Amino acid sequence: MRDFHIPGRSAVHATHAMAATSMPIATMTAIDILRRGGNAMDAAIAACAMLAVVEPQSTGIGGDCFCLYAPGGRGEVVAMNGSGRAPAGGTPERLRADGLTAMVNTSAHSVTVPGAISAWVKLNATHGKLSLAEILEPAARVAEEGHPVHARVAHDWASSVRKLSLQEATARHFLKDGKPYGVGEIFRQPALGRTLRAIGQHGAKAFYEGEIAADMVAALQAAGGSHTEADFAAGADVAEFVTPIQTRWRGLDVFQCPPNGSGLLVLSMLGVLGGFETPEAGPLSTQRLHRHVETARLAYRDRDAFLADPSQVDVPVARLTSAEYADALRKLIRDDVAMKEMPEAGTADWARHKDTVYLCVVDADGNVCSFINSLFEGFGSGILAEKSGVMLQNRGFGFRLQEGHPNCIAPNKRPMHTIIPGMVVKDGRAIMPYGVMGGHFQPMGQTMFLSNHFEFGMDVQAALDFPRLFPYGGKVQVERGIPSSVVDQLSRMGHECTLIDKPHGGGQAIFIDHERGVLVGGSDPRKDGCALGY
Template structure:
């Protein structure tokens, strides 16, 4: 079974599974397709995180986040007159880590060759693909972020406006890059002519990138131990810092001290989730960074002493002081998960950060660069300060549920900052109230963000009034909050149950 947020991605991955490919093969194939068909959300110029559970083995975490150039530092940027980072700044572009992660994952666990896995993506890039309804809606909403006259605007805004659903879009240069990687592996991206062209383009924008930075990033992806916490007798696994998976675990650990069951009112559940979110994200913003700069943080924050202190700060009847936010808002990511016939399970997320990333597209290579470095701080004393070869704090987080020592669900929630709160809300619906995974995804969402309690349309008026009476300042969103996919594994029967969020165009499919 495979679940993704785009139908062409799901169908491509399902074909790989039906041909005998494993979960890793299907995930790489599906993600490559979305790097073409969901190009405002993800791409080979972005970053990647993975949780992989080989059948009969433990869970491994793969960190595919890229590093800042060796010449980058707060002092170096100040010397150039830069006092803040922006989405389109070349200094918000770290060396992309996705291809390093894909190739490392494939080298160790893949069974089918990369040219087979990339074939659908190459075909869609070169011959074209039809833009789906949700993608068209997103492009119309965010198309004005593209700089008029820039290469990205010329490609993604044909005739100067966002394409309508059903429009066929081609990206032949991107197809050529995928062919190179399929033939030569990660070296085709990080060394040689393609890397030199990307580097010259970024330098032309004023970036501090060097050929050596790209070469050093050939092996930037690395395997790490996942972090975990218990919730209602289950184990929740996340990637550790520099991702925000720690914030998801913090929220769950705090909520475990409260009743979140079906007899608890909807207003109570939303309130408790909001309060736990504010506490967890306050610590996230202050402390999470490149793991070399926050060693031991997960063990410290997840300790009983810290959790009990944080729980005691929650008033069940009154909204607390909102946490201060220092990170830019963003929602643009794709998440997918796969379980194969052997029982291998993968939770896979790939992102370019903002809509269309940095909006910077190299006209010679066709690569659209992410804006992940925007998460860096320019305060030299902050653990997440930009620095040579440093990874920024990341919001993209794959998740995994383990029960009685066995993985029973890869899952993920897209939506930028919302992801950690989304993990907690989704798991609480499944584990506290026994909802099936599709029903848990379809519930109206809420998110304590920037001094407001954001809610999706559809929440009953009486619930809204009660939340306002508790001191929450409500903000009704004009669109959906994130998206999600999951696959539940019944270890007794072997049956797989998949779910894909209706907030996106995707689907779950199996055979």
Template sequence: MRDFQLPGRSAVYATNGLCATSHPLAAKVAVDMLQAGGNAADAAIAAAVLLGICEPQMTGIGGDCFVLVKPAGTEDVVALNGSGRAPMGLDAATLRARGLTAMPIRGIESVTMPGAIDAFCRLNADYGLKGLDEVLAPAIRYAEEGVPVAPRVAFDWAADGEALTGAARRFYLAGGAAPKLGQVFRAPGQAEVLRRIAREGRKGFYEGEVAEDMIASLRALGGTHTMEDLAATACDWGAPVSGTYQGVELLEHPPNGQGATAILMLNILAHFDLAALDPLGAQRAHLEAEAAKLAYDARNRFIADPAFMTRGADYLTAPVTAAKLAALIDPARAMAEPAKLTEAVHRDTVYLTVVDRDRMAVSLIYSIFWGFGAGLASDRFGINFQNRGAGFTLTPGHPNEAAGGKRPMHTIIPAMLKEKGRITLPFGVMGGQYQPCGHARFVSNLTDYGMDLQQAMDAPRSFSGSEGMQVERGYSEAVRAGLAAMGHRVSIPDEPLGGSQAIHIGSDGTLIGASDPRKDGCALGY
């Protein structure tokens, strides 16, 4: 129970349906869709596409998505991989010959094909109740009429806007500068693209004038991308990977997503008595940091496009793997060198979850990778291109080595919890590299410390990565000093670590939604 004399927010309780997103307009649109007779799939798509207008620095139709779906009437979960592939012309050897030792973070080499729209169309066809015309109508209206720039969006836009070049500056800057707080952002070009998708389905995006605009723009920027690359984009259904912590089963999206990393991290932490530690103390943060270093190092070695992985996700989620890694942790001292993160750090993603009256649950994450992706956009419609190819490595022979037709290792991971055979909690934690650590911390907050949903999100965070150990201001100076004494290179991050959304599905019929205060969003139900 929160202390009502202190700043904070309450969780949201409802019985018919509930949505939690990172922007209030998207949450409202999702609930409107549910009340109009749509289901969780319809509401999730409507909210997600609108988030590309509300938070264009975070996501958009030029990006990718992953989805976990629990259909109504079953406790089984399916995973939809909506990540695009590299153009066939991408070649690691060619890039190495140019003197590159790592994939460029931004620019044309980093642009992979956009997979999200194909996945949204597939999700709608396989599970939706409404037509795409009705599902996309709210985003089309807001793209035309405009959306006032929200506080966190304005904060991000001011920094991320510097990466925009060429046509992207025309579409995403106002007079050469980032829009200010409250300034209305419009995207009429994207409204037209969405109208075509509403009429024609995926053909409206992957064929015809929209596709020609994307490919012509990419080619003019020096890309090898072709109409054939774009037309070949196809999502696919699969099964989630899972692991158990404190009697709760964690379901994660399979590779090329990094979900198995969160399971491995919890398996490592299970070798320590976290429940006996102060949840906001230095010792817990230390153990979490050390587990993250080891889990991420394993991720960087093995997770890639599953067609190229030398070890399956079952190796990462196996208890014996975690036991060997846990034995390497010194409870009193940080490792001399943190595991090198082969993928660039980013913080730019949107996550949402929806549960409807029939208890279909959708856990969806949608991203263009870095702020404004590659910093590039199509010339006619202003489609912002993702830089997901920065997730590849140029190490020869590595499972995640850049290559044409291949999916890069992805940071975005939707999740769900299952208890006693029943799905109880779709959730996600945004924040690029932080996501597996965020998942592990959120689950531990719930199970080890008995926090409620909102408390588990509000609690301060820390993360040990390539920049040392970032410790949010919510921690005390004594904790930071204690971590430094253990050998951690401690700093306070410029931005908050991640952002999260969650919905608890009660056995009594009550839905409880929580939304992270680190973002502009909220949970709404009816």
């Protein structure tokens, strides 16, 4: 039970169905779809489309998508990889000829062909009940009519002015006299509304072929990209159902999407952390936070060395998530001092923080959906296809321009991906769809959340509220909620701690209490959203 003297929010309880997203109107959209006869998948896609309109810095139809789905709440979890591929002309030679020595976040060469729409269409056709047109109509209407900018959206918008100023079309539509949209100002995207309706009526073909695709290709080529309409036509079928990966942790089965996503880091970290005794001093103890930081340093070291597109290189998932490997990593962690150096596993490359949306839905039939969609960094590449209203992602910024590296850019290759939906199953039944946004913070955020809830007994809202820290760029970035005494102790152990202005990520979760027949939802206060149920 939380302390009601302290500002905060309680977990949401319901018995029939529930949705949790990072914007109130998106959560309401999901609930409306459920009440109109849609299922969890329909509601998730509808909510995500709405977020593409009202949280444009974080997500969009020009981005990518991953999904975990448990039909009927069974433990047979379905995984969808909706990440796009580099264009056929995306070679290291082409990038170097254009003067690049590394991937650039605002370069057209960092734009992969978007995979989200391919994923939405396949998920709807396979698991949905309502038509795509009905699902996308609420977002299309809001895009045309406009929506007031919320506080966190405005905060992120203000930090992206430079990027939004680089392209004339982007500046015309996303800035007002060179300034960002502020809290409460109405933002309209009529071109995006038309594109959403076209997709609803004609499916993936409307996006990947014809006028909309030609508009995206023209914008990319004008910005120096090698993209062709043939690249986009091939992207219509890029999304694919894949076999999820999983691990056993504290009597629970935790599921993730396989590479090229970063879900294997969650499984690796849980393997290491699960071998420690729960710290008696509690979740905010120096011992707990130190162990988590050290575990993350090791896991992210392995990510930077091995994680890539498994269709083009070998990714040693089984080894990196094995109990034997977890035991070996755990032995490297001391409770009294931070590691000064780690055993070699590859070149470290600490990328900048990114923006993403995560949402989850549980319906009355027990279907459970864990859904994530992203442009990668704030407003993606900053390249807007003006006629279609599509802001294009910069997922290719996750590539390397290092010959011989598993994640080096190559034609038709998927980059290392950060977005990872999560699902927890117990005794053959799904008990929690969950996710934590925040680019490469996500494995750290997910493992902290799971530990907060299942190990330390917090409810889902308290587990999301809990203060966070993250090893980044050789330092440990701490939120202001970490006590100064703990920060001081971490510093004395050898961690270089620094306070951050922007909090780590944001998340949603729904716990399914099968014994009592109750759904318990939470939504991260670091975003503008909420959980609702009925």
